[in-house]
Amino acid sequence: MxxxxxxxxxxxxxxxxxxxxxxxxxxxxxxxxxxxxxxxxxxxxxxxxxxxxxxxxxxxxxxxxxxxxxxxxxxxxxxxxxxxxxxxxxxxxxxxxxxxxxTARRTAAVSLLAAQRLAPRRDGPLLIVGAGVQGLSHLEAFAAGLGVREVWINSRSAASAEALADHARGLGLDARVVDDAQAALAHCPLVVTATPASAAVLDAPPREDAFIAAVGAFTPRMVELGAAMCHDIARRGRVVVDTRDAEHEAGDLLQAGMDVAALPALADVVRGNCPRPAGPVLFKSCGWAGxxxxxxxxxxxxxx
Incomplete structure (x- = not known):
């Protein structure tokens, strides 16, 4: 056949x-x-x-x-x-x-599922850091699955950021390009980091009602979020990983010296063993054949 x-x-x-x-x-x-x-x-x-x-x-x-x-x-x-x-x-x-x-669609859908179950506030605005394939897929997923109507976009490439903003407007969303992702954290309860992940792109404390999906770093050598930010979220809210494989792959968390094995996974959330917490949530996604x-x-x- x-x-x-x-x-x-x-x-x-x-x-x-x-x-x-x-x-x-x-x-x-x-x-x-x-x-x-x-x-x-x-x-x-x-x-x-x-x-x-x-x-x-x-x-x-x-x-x-x-x-x-x-x-x-x-x-x-x-x-x-x-x-x-x-x-x-x-x-x-x-x-x-x-x-x-x-890869693009299942990664964004995993983030969507996590946001549906864990985000303290799901209506946005949504901040996307990184205007590549994953930035695009997360924009579409959060609009379709959460009803997000406003998106803020930050990228090292101005042309890529403007192109993604134009795409968002074509979907009927309000979109703006921002130069300072750190400052935008104060305005956006939903955040997606989807960058090449060679260095931390965010390290400021997020809002109390923030949900951050970090998807760009999927090996131990990669990192998007600063160590201080990871520890701050763990102290004030909760850090959740996509699967147990993250124990060996979540570069952001491993480089921050966190005990990844002790963190709940998305399966725990779906099975009701990890209720929606108070405070900010960091969802760390590394990928899984499942x-x-x-x-x-x-x-x-x-x-x-």
Whole structure:
């Protein structure tokens, strides 16, 4: 059987954000889900190959992704690859999804699910730091799933920031570009950091009702948030990680010297073991093949 890889647009059409967030929640309650540790294989020139398998009782996937930091600023994306989906009962390859599209949408949907469960205030304004692919996907996810109507955008690239602001306006949102992300923290209860993560981009204390989704740093060597900020949020509110894998991957928290193993994960939140706290919330997301499995499950149903 020949399975033609879906285009980015075809993959997008099968993964609407509210439905994907619901599927992520359902996956966390599914006892048949198995997710081995992902393989990160270093490549010459600072690139990496990620191999990420997962399965439930009916579907098995492997996500194959290259991460090439040297592509930043060029026409080539930094993340490329595919998600291959198999039917377990027959061994048949069912779908080949566009990998970067799955990564962008499931990452934003994970942040959306966390915000739905944990954000003290969900109406915004939303501050997005980083106007790349993840900035765009989080903008769309929070607008579709939380009803956010106002967004503030900060980026090292003025052109990228203006382009994302124009996209937001095209969705009917109020959008502005801001030069000082630290100062914007005082005005925005929702925050997403989605940067190349070579150094801390935020280190000021956030609002008491802040929800921060930090998604740019997904290896121990990467960092977006300053150590003082991480400790301040832990003291006044709560820090939650996406999965237990963050114990080895959450660069922001590890470099801050925090005991990541002691932090609650999103599964604890979904299962009712981590109620919405008082004070600010930091949701640290590093990625997990289980999120790709949830996207595959939803895409298979949408295709079938």
């Amino acid at each position: 020949t399975t033609i890889p879906l285009t980015a647009a075809e993959t997008t059409s099968r993964l609407p954000y509210p439905a994907l967030a619901e599927e992520l929640s359902a996956l966390l309650a599914d006892p048949q889900v198995v997710v081995p540790a992902r393989l990160e294989h270093p490549l010459p020139g600072g690139a990496s190959l990620f191999v990420m398998p997962a399965n439930d009782g009916a579907v098995a996937i492997t996500k194959l992704i290259t991460f090439t930091p040297a592509n930043a600023g060029s026409r080539r994306p930094t993340i490329q690859g595919d998600v291959v989906v198999f039917d377990i009962a027959t061994g048949t390859r069912q779908l080949v999804l566009d990998g970067p599209t799955v 999120w790709d499995l949830a996207a595959a499950r939803l895409a298979v149903r949408a295709t079938g």
